[in-house]
Every structure is written in C-alpha cells, then in structure tokens.
Amino acid sequence: MPSPFFDIREFPLIQPEAELALFGVAILLIDTFLEKREKWFNAATALVGVGFSTLTLVGLPDFLVRNLQGFAGGRFAIRGLAGMMRGAEAANPGFPGFPGFNGTILVDHFFIFFSLIFLAATALVILLSVRYMEIEDEHHGEYYALMLFATVGMMFMASGVDLIVQFLGLETMAISFYILAGFLRRERRSNEGALKYLLLGAFSSGVLAYGFSILFGLTASTNLFDIRAVLARSYKPDDILVFLAFVTIAAGLFFKVAAVPFHQWAPDVYEGAPTSITAYVSVASKTASFALLLRILYAFEPSKSLWLILVAGVAVASMTIGNLAAITQSNVKRLMAYSSISHVGYILLGVVAAYSQEDGLNATALKGIAFYLLVYAFMNTGAFAIVILLRRQGLIGDELEDLNGLYKRSPGAAVLLLIFMLSLAGIPPTAGFLGKYYIFLALIETKHYWLAVFGVLYVVPALYYYFRLVKHAWLTEPADALRPSVTFGQAVALAATVLITLGAGIYPEPFARLASFAFALGR
C-alpha cells in the first residue's frame, strides 16, 4: 500500500543522509561519557559515519537500479537535471536519476558527485580538527555532530528538486555553520564573525525565502521541474516578475557562495572562525550552495536571456574585488577569504558559459564547474591545513609573518604550501590549472571572448598574492626555529589533498571523467 506521504521502499534514497544524522546523534550521546582527553573518539565516530555514508552513496546507483527500476521510474516520469542534459539518456541508459518522496528529492549523478565532495571535505576537516580544537581547548562532541548535520543539509541541497527541501537543507547547513563559526567562545574575533554570519545569513535566507514565495506565486508549484515547465509555457522570457523572483533568489544564493556584492561577511567569518571551520565553510558550504544554485538556475533556463548578463556582472565583480582586495591583506585567512571570492567569480563564469548556448547547456562549462569545485575542495583545504599546522600554544599562526622561514622549520610543509598556492593560482601542472582550463575553453566556445580575457588576466594578481605566502615561507628568515609538529590525522589529510592537487594536474583523465559523470555527459 503506498502511503500518502512516502513509500518506505523509497528510504534508500536518503539513506546516506540518515546514516550521517544517526552518527551525529550518537556522537552527542557518547560525548557525555567521554573524559576531556578522550574527545578524539568523537572525531573517530564522525569519520566512521562519513565512511558508512560514502559506502552507501557509492553503492546507491547499483542498488537503485536493481531494486527500484520499475518502481521509481514508473511513479514519476521526470528526469533529473543530469538526466536532462545533452545526450544523457544515451550515455547512461542505466541510471537516469531516481526521484522520490513525492518528487521532492532526486538521486542522480549530480547528487552523488556533489555528495562525494561534501563527504571528502568533511572527512578532511575532521582529520585536521582534532589537534587544532585541543589547542583551542574547545574540543567538544557537538563540534563533530554539527559537522555531520551540516553535511546532511548539504546533501539535501544537492538532492532536493523542491524549493522546500532545498530551503530546509540550506538552513540545516547554515545553522550548523553559525554555531561552528562561533565555536571559540572565548575569542572575540570568533564571536564577532559568528554574529555577523548569523545576522547576514538569516537576512539572506529571508530574501531567498521571499524569492521562493514569489516563484511559488508565479508557478503554483514548488517542484523545480514543474516550475521550469510553467516558466517556459506561461511566461515571456523577459517577464518582470520572473526577473524579480530570480533576483531575490540569486541574492540569497550569492550571499551563501560569497559573491560580490554579498561578500562582506566572508573575510570576518573566515578570520574569526576556527581555521578548520574556515576551511569547511570555504569549501563545503560553497560547493553545496553552487549545487543548489545549479539546480535552481536550471529551472530558470527559459528566461536565461534575462539573468545571464547579471550573473556575468557578478562574476566579473567577484573576480575584481576578490583579487584586488586580497593583494593588501596581511592575515592569511582574510587573504584566503578574498581569494575564495575570486574563485567564485571563475565558477560563475563557467555558469555563464554553460547557459550561453542556443540549445541545451554547454558541456565543457558544466564539466569545468564540476572539475573546478572538485579540485577546489582539495587545494583550498590543503592550503588551510598549512595554516592549521602553524597553530600552537600562544600563536594563532594566521598572519603572513607567521609563515616566515617555513622552509627551514618544515621543508615539507613549505613544499606543500607552494603546490597549493600554484594550484589556487592556476599554474600547470596542478589541478587548479585544469579547472580554469575548462572554464576558459567554455567561454571561448560560447564566444565570451572578453570574459575569457578578464578571467585569464586576473590570474596575474592572483599569483601575486598567493606568492606573498610563498615569499614569506621560502624567501624570508624564520623568527624562531620552532618546527610545526604534525599529527597522524593531519598528515593523512595533507597527503590526500596534495595527491589530488598534483594528481588531477598531471594525470587529469579520471578526474575529468568524474566531472563528466556529475552531469551525465558521457565521456
């Protein structure tokens, strides 16, 4: 008997999220029995949770194809964002995407790809957190539980194809982050950053909800595919109300990804939050918001002539402000905040290119967005990992001066820093270059030559400020001879990030395939 709400057979569609949530709750319970020096156990639990969720996720396509083929496909004859991309059916006849829960979520390649990024980022940040939070003396179980809850939110942002589910996912993630950003209770910067994040974040969520309500008013549906159909059928591409709905929704989402002009919170939050959370916000939260943005933009495709120029403007402004403001920063975390704003600009350029094609979406651009987000997660986490290494009793380690003479104190860390900076700047043979390569190629394919010129030229100031870090680490004398020590967890995280940063640069083929997989692009 199908229930009016959902069929229990649909449960596997949200099993990865459910596992994470369970582990999160378990951490909260176990934490109460742990002594202060045993708190590392929470991190271990969280890692196990992430591991389980990842395994489930990876096995999900096969499982669904085996067990739900007739069931889900028959119930809702809708195809996913991935499923609707060019040639997807031919390329992936076996796995077009499985909708569930009354068509509110959709398990497709897109969801799996992005969830893997979230889970990888979560695992890396957990590995980096243990020692850091011990030094900060704020090592509580809630920290890891909140990270898992945030991941659940992100995964729903990626799987949701319904405005309500997406909003819930977004808020689950955002609220977890508000708390995590202020986790250093005794630190003024952390409090200030968290409060700023909360106020501006709540405001932007309000704007987003407002946009959603307009959209619902226009289309009488919360389902993205219905919305898309209605927008295509009943509204002219230049309808002012559609534009209003788009602008409000975009404003809310641009805030979440920290695109200009909604970027002001980023430097303060990045600086104040625990460095591990800074890494997490800059990587996972951003990627999740992009996943959401991509799903929603697809619904807005019928009126793309209206908003494409707007997104292009935001992209150029983000690159400009991000790159130019980063030049003068003396705090590494603030510098990275501005640099992340400029990266958003590049990804938005990819979005512009994706939607600039006459029919369908530009495959190179989609691949570029996916590739960029994938490698960005690793190279940026790696860069923050170096800052985390510098943290020790009595030294925060986030000023440029704190990097001085790193090559003498820890040659390995200095080499890693160099690799991450090269990758962030986009110098081959690192992964960052390949990400930019796809974006530039897509811009050329879609005849956005001037945007491409902007994009490549901003690599130059970017290299300048990234190399300020390199300069401090390599070309200045150390103030003291203290060597940063590395825990096993940190070593694993650094090894993973650097392997992918270099691996995806030198032999990008598997990663390019993975990126194509995200949008079911075949090759």
Add this chain to the structure above:
Amino acid sequence: MDFFANHILSVVLFTPLLGSLLLLFVPRESENAHRVLGNLFGILAFVVSLPLVAWFQAGKPGYQFQETANWIPSIGATYHLGIDGISFLLVMLTTLLGAISILSSWSAIQLRKKEYYILFLLLQTGMLGVFMSLDFFLFYVFWEVMLVPMYFLIGVWGSDRRLYAAIKFFLYTLAGSVVMLLGILAIYFKAGGTTFDVPTLLNAVANFPDSLKVWLFWAFFFAFAIKVPMFPFHTWLPDAHTEAPTAGSVILAGVLLKMGTYGFLRFSLPLLPQGHEASHKIITIMIVLSLVGIVYGALVCMMQKDMKKLIAYSSVSHLGFCTMGIFVLTPLGLSGSVIQQINHGISTGALFLIVGILYERRHTRLISEFGGLSTPMPNFAAVYLIVSLSSLGMPLLNGFIGEFTILFGTFEVSKTWAAWGTLGVILGAAYLLWLYQRVMFGSVTNPANEHLRDLNAREYATLLPLVALAFWIGVYPKPLFRYLEEPVHEIVQKANPGYYKGERAAAPALPLAPRVAAEKQLHVAGGSAPATDASKPAGAAR
C-alpha cells in the same frame, strides 16, 4: 639500446628531472653530495643529448625522433615530442649551457645548496620540454612550469633586489602566457576541439579566416614578445638578469629568451594572415619594434654603471636582431636568426660567466670599481676579449655570422631596415669595447684589484667550450646552416609563399639574377638566391 634510441627525447628531457628527484633524498647535511650530484646530472643531461647530433638527419623534412603517448584522451592532449632542425639546435644549446651553468655554481652558491640544484635541474627539464613539445597542452605546461624554479633561483640566490626582480619576472611572463593560453584554446576549439597536436593544428590554422588569424597572432604575440623580450615589454629583463645568480643569468639569457623567439618561429609565423595588407602591417610593426629594441637597447647599454646590467640590456639589442631576422621572412633572415639565437646563448652566456667570475672575487659589479684587470688576470683578459669580440660581431667569430646573415636577409627586403640594424652593430661594438676598456685596460687604480686570482681550472672548464664554439661557428658555420635549411624552407613556404613563387618564375635562367625581378612582384619582400641554396651565400661569405 633500442629503448634508448626510440625514446631519446624523453631520456634527454627527464634526465635532469631524475637528478632533482634523486637530490630530494640526499640529506641536507651532506653538502658536497648535492653539488657533486647536481653537476653529475648536468653533465649527464648533456651527454645523453649527444647521440642526437649523430642521429639527427639534417635536411629530412618534418619532425624527427617523434614520440607519442596518450595523456588526457578526453581533451585530446597527448605526450608528443619531436624536434626539427631549429629545436634540435636549441635543445643542444640548452643541455650545454645547463651543464656549464651548473658547473659555474660550484663555489658561487653556498646557501641552501640542495634546493638550488634541485630547482636548477627542474628548470632544465622545463626548458627542454618547451623546445621538444609537439602538443600545445604539453607545451603550455612546460612553458609555465619553468617559471617556478626560475622564480626561486632569482628570489633565493639573487642579489639585493632579488624579491622584486623575482616576482616581476614571474608576473610579466605569466601575463603574457595566459593570453597565449586563450589563443591556444581558440585554435583548439576552431579546429574541432579534438586534438592539441601542434602539426595538426598548425595545418588547420592555414584555413582560418584572416581576421581570426590576426587576433590569434596578437594573443600569441604577448607571450613571446614578453619572453624575448621585445621593446616595450623588456623592463623585466634588466631586473631579472641583474639580480639573478650568475648561473641563473646565463640560463635566462642563453635559453629562456630563446623560448620567445622559438615561439615566434614555430607558432606565430603560421598565424600570419594570407592577405597582403594585414600581414604587411603586422610585419612592419614587428620589424619596427625589433629595430627600436636594437638601437634603444644599445644606447641604454652605453650609460650603465653596473656590468651585469649592461650585458642584460645588450640582450635586448641582440634579441632585436633575432626577431628582425624572423619577421623579414626570407630564408637568410630566418636561418640567421636561429644562428644568432645560438650565438647569443654562447656569447652572452659567457659574458655573464665573466661578470660572475669578477663578482665572486670582488663582490661588486660596478664598472667604476674595476680598471686595469689585465695586469693581475692576463688569461682572464684574453678570454674576456674573445668573448667580447664574439658578442659584438667580429669576423671569424660566431656573432658575425649571425648578424651578417640577418642583415643580408633584411637587406633583400628593405635597405632602410638593414641600415638601422647596422647601426645597432656599430653601437654594440662601442659599448662592449668601452666596457672592456674601462674594466681591463690602464693601470690598477683600486688596490683591491691588485692581487685578483686569475682563472682556475673550473672556470676554464666553463668558458673554454663556449670560446671553442664561438670560433667553430665563426670559421665553419656550414653544419649549422645545414640543420636549418629544411625547417626554414618549410616556414618560408608557408608564411611567405610569394618568396619562392617569384624565384621560381625567373630561376631557371640564372640562379642569382631573379633578385631584381622578384623584388617587384613579391608581396612582402624581394627574393634572393634559390631556397635550397639559401645558406650558401652566407656560408660562402666566410
């Protein structure tokens, strides 16, 4: 042995990289091990490149020793290596100068030796890769990769303003190369977006509309003009060359700048538009910029107080000849240009070594600090004199062959251009001899110079091969011209088809007569001797 023969280019390319990887595992404490191993691999890289000389078949069309392997099939990038006569000479220059500059660092580098030799060998691989790559993607990777070690070589082991010079070098070159990246992507996309293979894409380029070709030309122009550097993109050069350690300057001047001229030869010339108007305009701009570089660079040399800076600016002037030779688009101009690139690597490389030798003894490079050095250092004086003369274009030495051939090639096209170029030769003699006079002649005025050591065995070992080459090229340049004949012929055929058309019309009757007839009907420039004999007038002139 078969493997070696089939993968000779890969072996040459990765020998330095292997060295730098091995050095990673040598503990920091064992200081001598680093420089011994560094030198070993520097020399080894040269030795493994020697079979190329024996196996390379001059006059055979196309690329030789080609190797292809899949790399990134999804975007069509392959690992494709191969060399023709032009890149063959540049590869040999790179391995030779690499070995010599590593040797020259033996006592000059005392700080962080491990990193130094690692980076130097890495740089070597990057440069060789640029000359060998026949895949645009691979080419771009090597082109950018070699910036990083160079940044550190200048930034760590340079002199006072090293930080400024290092980042300036990096940013300037990067700005040019990212624009080139767009050009590469545009060619790739317009040609179907399936392959980055250089020969395939350059063939496809021939069918592009002229308007597109002009845009592409300028996109590539920035990368190469900054690298060469052409006026007005030369301002990074004096800083980088002056601040870099001796070996860094040798490699910068000797090899890195050639990457720009090589780019012009290989990639820019096929991008010249077919239409007379458009291509004529571009060529005029290029020649004028070259001439400004020649004269301006020489004039600026005259008033330098710092020996190293003087030699740095002389590169601007000398490279002006190279670009002029390229863009006159005659066989003589082109082969002269390549010869002059090799010559510049030899002569200017040696000049930087000489400044480095003085700097190691006196820790200053100011001309006013020296004077009368020929008394304490007679052998040094002799070598320095030969090198100076070779750089300024004295007959029987290499510089003369290059400059003369370029000017000959230019003369066929425009007497005015040739005249301005000749002015550069005269000025070159002036500043180099004046420098020599101020440093070496007269009596020793500064007591610190009275007891300077003369050359030691290692310094001889770095300088004598270059001196020998200078004489060899000066006396018997024919082998070099033979290597260049075929590639230059192919380039001129594609970039300046009118040249041979004109010649063929009149050639049967009298091999040397067609010049007058041809000059009238050619769209860019006049013709000269038959193509296959292109080198002979120059060779015979010796």
